[in-house]
Amino acid sequence: MVKTVFFKCIIERNSYIVNQRQKGIPASELAEELDITDRTMRRVYATYQNIRRVGRNIGSGWRKTLTAALKLKILRIVENNPSLSCRQIAARLGNVVSDETIRLDLKSQDFIWKKRSRIPNLSEKDKRERVKFAESHMEIEFESIFFTNECTFNLSGTTNIWGKKAKRIPQTTYSYAPKVQVWGAISSEGKAYLEVYHGNMNAENYQELLEERFTPEAVGIMGDFWILQQDGATFHTANDVVRMLDAMEIECLDWPARSPDLSPIENLWSILKNNVYRRNPKDVFELEDFIFEEWDRLDDELVGRLARSFPRRLEQVIEAGRSIIDY
Numbered sequence: 001m002v003k004t005v006f007f008k009c010i011i012e013r014n015s016y017i018v019n020q021r022q023k024g025i026p027a028s029e030l031a032e033e034l035d036i037t038d039r040t041m042r043r044v045y046a047t048y049q050n051i052r053r054v055g056r057n058i059g060s061g062w063r064k065t066l067t068a069a070l071k072l073k074i075l076r077i078v079e080n081n082p083s084l085s086c087r088q089i090a091a092r093l094g095n096v097v098s099d100e101t102i103r104l105d106l107k108s109q110d111f112i113w114k115k116r117s118r119i120p121n122l123s124e125k126d127k128r129e130r131v132k133f134a135e136s137h138m139e140i141e142f143e144s145i146f147f148t149n150e151c152t153f154n155l156s157g158t159t160n161i162w163g164k165k166a167k168r169i170p171q172t173t174y175s176y177a178p179k180v181q182v183w184g185a186i187s188s189e190g191k192a193y194l195e196v197y198h199g200n201m202n203a204e205n206y207q208e209l210l211e212e213r214f215t216p217e218a219v220g221i222m223g224d225f226w227i228l229q230q231d232g233a234t235f236h237t238a239n240d241v242v243r244m245l246d247a248m249e250i251e252c253l254d255w256p257a258r259s260p261d262l263s264p265i266e267n268l269w270s271i272l273k274n275n276v277y278r279r280n281p282k283d284v285f286e287l288e289d290f291i292f293e294e295w296d297r298l299d300d301e302l303v304g305r306l307a308r309s310f311p312r313r314l315e316q317v318i319e320a321g322r323s324i325i326d327y
């Protein structure tokens with residue numbers, strides 16, 4: 001039997017049943033019209049006759065298992081042990097609620113599962129230079145900037161913990177783990193360049209990278225005029241590199257010390273690492289392959305939005321009173 005009457009909700013259907021039964025329409029005829037069983041028909045009408053209600057009783061249904069007291073316990077556990085997974089938190093609570101319930105509750109309170117961030121220790125001089133840099137570059141043509149930097153991918157991956165959105169969490173790092181090192185560049189147009197290098201980067205290798213491999217790519221994207229952003233690493237500011245940039249008439253930003261929070265490419269490295277580590281590479285060869293595969297998969301619109309966030313970062317440096325900004 002095809003149902004001939006449709007309703008927006010159960011209450012609307014039950015009201016129709018009660019109305020039709022009061023008009024004397026037989027239950028069997030109504031059941032056939034609505035494509036429901038005679039038992040359901042009798043239950044709906046009997047409920048109305050007994051308690052004058054067409055919907056479910058108030059207070060019926062599943063009780064909420066996540067009480068205010070449990071929410072507070074979860075919050076305290078996370079604050080004291082942010083590296084615990086939702087399953088571990090549930091175990092500490094005696095499994096009275098599921099790990100999925102805990103996950104949804106934490107997310108509703110703006111917690112996310114993320115990796116720790118290293119925070120530079122800014123001196124007063126560093127803070128003054130950051131504000132000075134921000135104020136003097138508010139009108140810069142940021143669409144022409146290539147944001148560049150090196151990044152290290154460890155085979156051991158990373159450990160995420162629970163933390164509030166837009167709040168950095170310190171991380172302890174270790175040396176001599178199997179790793180792959182890359183140098184990359186992005187712009188408001190999207191991804192620009194990515195290259196693996198081995199050993200320590202020096203001025204000679206860096207000059208060769210810029211002059212022979214990156215510059216042709218940059219010109220193809222931006223034309224003859226573009227701006228290079230790089231931090232104050234020794235090989236970035238070596239005399240030979242500076243002379244080469246001058247000879248090629250490439251403008252280079254005078255980047256303030258200890259300011260990774262100003263560079264959009266740092267956010268990109270975080271995204272790329274999460275994507276790579278999620279695939280659990282088994283060795284450095286697979287790690288390198290995954291880095292390039294995930295780089296190619298990055299959405300250029302997303303990358304461009306990161307690059308275009310630069311002016312807002314400058315504003316936040318001024319607004320934040322020279323402290324590290326949350327980006």
